Amino acid sequence: MSLWPAETQEMAKKLIGRYPDPKSAVMPLLYLAMRQDGYLTEAGMREVASWTGHTPAQVQSVATFYGMFKTERLGDYLVSVCTSISCMLLGGDEVLDAVEDETGVPHGETDAEGLFSVEHVECLGACGGAPAMQVNYELVEGSTPDQARSLCRWLREERPEAVNTDAMQEQFGGRRSFDWAITEDNSAVGPYPAFGPYGTLRRGDT
Numbered sequence: 001m002s003l004w005p006a007e008t009q010e011m012a013k014k015l016i017g018r019y020p021d022p023k024s025a026v027m028p029l030l031y032l033a034m035r036q037d038g039y040l041t042e043a044g045m046r047e048v049a050s051w052t053g054h055t056p057a058q059v060q061s062v063a064t065f066y067g068m069f070k071t072e073r074l075g076d077y078l079v080s081v082c083t084s085i086s087c088m089l090l091g092g093d094e095v096l097d098a099v100e101d102e103t104g105v106p107h108g109e110t111d112a113e114g115l116f117s118v119e120h121v122e123c124l125g126a127c128g129g130a131p132a133m134q135v136n137y138e139l140v141e142g143s144t145p146d147q148a149r150s151l152c153r154w155l156r157e158e159r160p161e162a163v164n165t166d167a168m169q170e171q172f173g174g175r176r177s178f179d180w181a182i183t184e185d186n187s188a189v190g191p192y193p194a195f196g197p198y199g200t201l202r203r204g205d206t
């Protein structure tokens with residue numbers, strides 16, 4: 001018998017239906033489990049195993065290999081700062097220092113209130129807009145340390161229910177990798193990648 005509510009079970013069925021073998025749906029289902037519990041609990045990973053036909057150990061090995069699967073509870077806003085070479089050369093370390101100082105949260109930690117989690121990450125694929133950072137995996141490029149501080153203050157004061165890359169870029173970003181030409185009107189709900197089938201995306205917020 002599933003631990004998940006009916007809505008989450010429906011999402012799981014739809015995700016599994018996209019693959020020829022249920023085992024191939026392990027990663028989407030792990031995101032579903034994260035969204036369900038706030039992070040990957042042992043019970044959540046066992047649930048994924050029962051849906052996909054993997055053993056719990058196999059599910060855990062996938063979950064602990066990839067950095068975007070979290071096995072500890074996150075804050076409402078996961079702030080990820082790139083410190084790989086392009087960003088490091090253009091001030092990524094200083095942006096990370098500013099984020100850690102403004103939030104009071106060091107790399108890899110979450111505050112007691114459950115508002116912020118902070119991490120430094122490897123290349124986000126936005127080197128042309130370095131230094132790059134993300135809030136709940138929504139990209140902000142070219143920020144100065146002061147802009148990064150302002151972004152954190154805005155999150156603390158406004159507590160937006162969803163965050164959107166274009167809106168944050170306009171307010172707190174600088175030079176972008178390139179002109180994306182289209183407006184991104186989807187937003188992320190919670191500290192997970194924003195995908196419709198996972199229930200972590202809000203459409204048409206801007």
Ligand code: FES
Nearest residue numbers: 082087124126127
């Ligand atoms: S090095 Fe930071 S986005 Fe590539």
